[in-house]
Amino acid sequence: MLLNRIIPRLSLLTFLLPLISAQVCAQETGRLSGLVHNPTGAPQAGIVIVLTNQVTTASREVNSGPDGSFSTKLRAGAYRVTVKPPYAAKFDKDKVYGPYAIARGDTLENVIVVAGSEIKVDIPVEEIKAEKIPALESDRPVGFAGDKSVASSPQTSRDRREARDR
Numbered sequence: 001m002l003l004n005r006i007i008p009r010l011s012l013l014t015f016l017l018p019l020i021s022a023q024v025c026a027q028e029t030g031r032l033s034g035l036v037h038n039p040t041g042a043p044q045a046g047i048v049i050v051l052t053n054q055v056t057t058a059s060r061e062v063n064s065g066p067d068g069s070f071s072t073k074l075r076a077g078a079y080r081v082t083v084k085p086p087y088a089a090k091f092d093k094d095k096v097y098g099p100y101a102i103a104r105g106d107t108l109e110n111v112i113v114v115a116g117s118e119i120k121v122d123i124p125v126e127e128i129k130a131e132k133i134p135a136l137e138s139d140r141p142v143g144f145a146g147d148k149s150v151a152s153s154p155q156t157s158r159d160r161r162e163a164r165d166r
Contacts, residue, residue, distance in 0.1 A: 030113040033071035034121040043068025048084040
């Protein structure tokens with residue numbers, strides 16, 4: 001008889017516990033969204049945005065959609081925003097990206113994600129042009145200084161020989 005009362009309560013608790021924990025976890029997240037565009041203002045699709053938590057160093061990658069937009073849920077905290085090559089972000093140091101955000105060239109630091117709210121960040125990007133590496137002479141090792149050598153001074157005494165300074 002006692003088991004008849006306990007089993008329904010345990011099954012109800014088993015059902016409600018995951019729902020309650022999911023609700024608690026959802027309250028700890030915020031949303032970071034925005035638009036990725038090139039210098040002319042046209043949206044850029046397929047750009048990989050890297051979001052790194054500045055405290056835990058955990059990172060997440062998000063791709064921009066066909067219209068250049070991106071959106072993701074993140075745990076509350078301070079984040080660093082960058083993009084992966086062959087593109088580089090070009091954040092303007094004079095533009096305000098958030099109350100504590102600091103633009104440092106291709107990196108935006110201190111983007112604060114607050115639980116239950118959404119932060120919007122527009123990311124200007126520029127394609128990085130790959131520079132060709134000049135070809136080396138194949139018969140010479142790297143760091144080869146050349147064939148010339150400096151002769152040592154002549155020996156002045158029988159038991160002593162001067163050696164040049166290195």
